[in-house]
Structure formats: structure tokens, C-alpha cells
Amino acid sequence: MNNQRKPVSRHVDVIIIGGGVVGLACAWFLLLEGRSVRIIEQRRIGNGSSFGNSGLITPSMAAPLPGPGVLKKLPRWLLDARSPLHVKPRFDLEFLAWAGRFAGFCNEAAMLHAMRARHALLRSSRELLAELIETERFECDWDTSGLYVVYRSESDMRDGDPMDRRLGDLGIAVRHVAAAELLAAEPALREDVIGARFYAGDARVRPDRLLTEWLSRLIARGLEIAEGCEMQGIVADGDRITHVATSTGSLGADHYVLATGAWSPQLGRLLGLKLPIQAGKGYSLTMRRPEACPRHSLVLKERLVSVTPWASGFRLGGTMEFAGYDSSMNRTRIELILDSARAYLSDPLADPAVEYWYGWRPMTPDGLPLIGRSYRHRNLFVAAGHNMLGVSMSAGTGRLIAELVTRARPHLDPVPYALERFR
Secondary structure: OOOOOOOOOOEEEEEEEOOOHHHHHHHHHHHHOOOOEEEEEOOOOOOOHHHHOOOEEOOOOOOOOOOOOHHHHHHHHHHOOOOOEEEOOOOOHHHHHHHHHHHHOOOHHHHHHHHHHHHHHHHHHHHHHHHHHHHHOOOOOOEOOOEEEEEOOHHHHHHOHHHHHHHHHOOOOOEEEEHHHHHHHOOOEOOOOOEEEEEOOOEEOOHHHHHHHHHHHHHHOOOEEEEOOOEEEEEEEOOEEEEEEEOOEEEEEEEEEEOOHHHHHHHHHHOOOOOOOEEEEEEEEEEOOOOOOOOOEEEEHHHOEEEEEEOOEEEEEEEEEEEOEOOOOOHHHHHHHHHHHHHHEOOOOOOOOOEEEEEEEEEOOOOOOEEEEOOOOOOEEEEEOOOOOHHHHHHHHHHHHHHHHHOOOOOOOOHHHOHHHHO
């Protein structure tokens, strides 16, 4: 992203700490409200999880990770190094506390509460993103042809029937597709798949191009950027933050937004905030399109691997690894994704991959993001913990943060996302 950066001034209306897709969305809606905004980013804008994810925009994924029956599956997942979920053995008190909270949300009532709140944010973001991309004419491989969740097992497909009813109650349309119709629509699949669920309201985007396009529009609207700007301290006077100390100097604003994804707990501790976010490491592989390339976005259900075909390329993504902030590339997880694709797709993949990538997803124990005003400082807001749906939830989050900062009437009920629920 080689956009021309403006010189950094010393005081603006809002400083956003974190330059991922959520930070950009917050900046966009604040700029639309006439506020001056600066983003502080330790590395480069958009180089974190916003860059290498699957780019799926999925109102259908209203169900959180914790839910009924999950605890029964955990032992099998944890003991199998090739399962979609892996926990690296280590002594980590914060992770153990997070896991205990997670277990407490593995029930029907908690899941339904989370589904309602997640769907409201996902629906809002889907509408706002579509409007933004169309109005601003983003070139980002935007596609609205829907998503197939593909099955190889009859029993696994039947197990999803209760969730169909729950999604239906939220107004999310799901259509069962038999094998013959599925293969006609998606000849890139192997003939031994047994069917799919189809979600017509889902979409896809190439996330790196979305970020490039969005950033260029933000700069044109006056966004100030401080990249390579390391946070060194946060200074408060009573219940207000006065300025932040950075590697480029002291920077001040009237309001601050913390949007640092999986790294938010570290900065939160400096401010006396308890942000129960764990880093869930995900992987992706980007390559040229195979000769028999899928036409739609796919989720390979039994393996929990996503398949994203763009006009400009092809990406496989998935797995969840709780290993703290381990920065090594786990080849077992890469091979798991490749083996999963080979089990569902008819054509050999276009190896070698152009890019192997990993990033840390900010996982909360209840599956809901943390969006709202700090209970410690009245001019600090948090927009973090979007689990695996940062791009999908970005626009709705940005609009909600702008409404809270400007004290406008929120377009969504902010209570389910409030920080106080974990105080």
C-alpha cells in the first residue's frame, strides 16, 4: 500500500490504535461524521489478520464457537493433532481462565443470545459493505453469488438441522442442495460429496484489495496515518486519557479507539481493562486458480476449511490453533488444509502456493466482540474481539463506534457487545 501519507500533526478529534479492517471502518464512519482522525499502527496498515483471511462476508455464520455439544467434542479434537482445533500444550493461566469462561457459554441460552447479537452486526455490516463498495467503486473482487457449505457425510448434514431452525428464526434463509444439483452448480467438487447447504445472502471480497481501496479513500478524506509507530505508554488524568506516548512522539486526541485485534489485552492491561481475548491462530494459502476452479465460495464442513475463488486468485483457509503468540509456521496445519481441499475438490491444486500465511484471530469466550466505551476512561472506546469475522463485522462495528463517540442514536443495540459483561 504505497499511498502518500500526510505529515502527523499533534492533536486530532480521534486517535484509532490499530490499522486493521476494523480500525479502517471506525475511521471511515468517524470521518463521515466530520471528525478528524489519525490511525496509529505499529507495522503497516492492514498487514495483520485483515490481510490473509478468507474474505468471506457471512451473515449466515451467526452461531458462535461455544454451543451445546461442543464440550463433548473437545477431547477428540484436542487429542488429534490433525483436527480443525488444536491447543498447544502449555501452562498459561490466562488461557485456562478463558477456557473456563468458554465452557460456561456452551449452552443453548447463551448460544441463542450470541446468535441474535452476531446476526444483527453481521447483517448491518453486509449492507454497509455492499453500499460502500458500490458507491466508492472499490476494485476488490466483490462477489454476491452466495456460499455453499459442502458435506461428505449424511450424518453430519443431518446434525445441522437444528441450526437451520435457529437461523430461520433470525431470518437467515438456508436451502438444502442435493448432490446432483450441487455438482451441476459446482463441477469443481468431487463426485462423492453428498450435498450442501446454500446461503444466498453471503458474499466474498479479496481482503487485501478491500483494504487498499478503503485506505486510499480514507486518505482522500483526510485520514492521518502513523505507521511504524510503536505504542510506549498511555497517559491518563483521572477518567480521561490525555495522550499516548509513541516511538514518534506524544500524540493527543479528544477520544481514543482501541482496535488492535488479538493484541488488545496487552494494551487493555495498561488501562486497567479486562479484555478476555485469546489469540486463535489461523492459516491460509493463496495460489493461482486451478483449472477446475469453484464458482462459489465454499466451506468444507467436516474439515472446517474455506475455499475462496477470486478472479485474481484462489485461497484456502482454516484451522484454529491456540498456541499463544507462537510465530512459527506449523506445517501440520498447512498440510491439513491442503489434504482437506484434496478430499473435496476434483482438480489438483495449483501448487506451489504463492503465499503461506498465518494470523491471530481475537477470540472471546462467548463469541461476541467487545465494542463500546471503556468503564475506566470515558474518552476511550474498544472495538476488538471479532473472533473469525473481522471483515464480516467491520462496517457495522465502525458505524456503531462512530455513533457512540458522537453520542448519536446507535443503529444497533450496543448492550450485547459492552465491555462490562466481563468486568
